[in-house]
Amino acid sequence: MRWFWVDRFTEFVSGSHARGVKNVALDQEVIDDYCMIYPYFPPTLIIEGIAQLGGILVAEHFEWEKRVVLAKIGDAMFHRPALPGDQLRYHVRLEGTQEHGARVSATSHIDGEPQAEIDLMFAFLEEGRFAEGSLFHPGDLAKMLRIMKLFDCGIGRDGQPLAVSEKI
């Protein structure tokens, strides 16, 4: 299974915010396994998708030099389930950064209605912790972000289209 829980970036402004979409489909295995009598998309994977959007927002802000991991889920409030056929529209804002981590707040909407509100905290892995060097094989992150169309919509810190960094 691909561990991609965002289908596409739709907006990305370096150091500010990111938007993305996740389509929920009935053929997804996670839906079958999660609740057979009432198929819906697991909220934990909505958090994961938002963490992927937010993690990229944070990592890009730090010029891809930090090993960004989800450290803590602050508030997570779900207003309605995400059902097959729904499109989740995620919006993540970078709220604060520190030398060792960052904080984002996020929302998920379905058809313009609030679906979830989530606050996440990321930490930066120290060198040598769990693994040496990058968390990704060379080129893998860039490939994933191309599939997610990040570079089709991304705006860099200089206001220009976001370039593919050599660091990813």
Place this chain on the structure above:
Amino acid sequence: MTMTKEEIFEQVRESLVDALGVDEDEVTADATLVGDLGAESIDFLDIVFKLEKSFGISIPREELSPEDILTSSQYVQNGLVTPGGMSELKKRMPWADLSKFEQNPRVQDFGNLLTVGDMCNYVATKI
């Protein structure tokens, strides 16, 4: 911004309840963050973010975590902070009550030093 000690305490308490998932009545002025409230290292980052947001302040890491002093061979010998190191800690953290720690200044105990009251005193120096 002018805030009373009580107002600062209430706001710090709110941040700690939020960050650590503890009950309000557990957050007393003399409660230690690690020993009494169960804070882990990752929680300190969360606490810093919450205090920064709540009070509109900036908290540099070195002000709350004087790692450079505690890992210095000049200020630590045989696992104990030297008198010179204590002097540096007091300069860096005038808002913290170091009197108990000073009686037996083992570096390994430093992590459990900070109390809720210390955090309130620290915030008061920033606003």
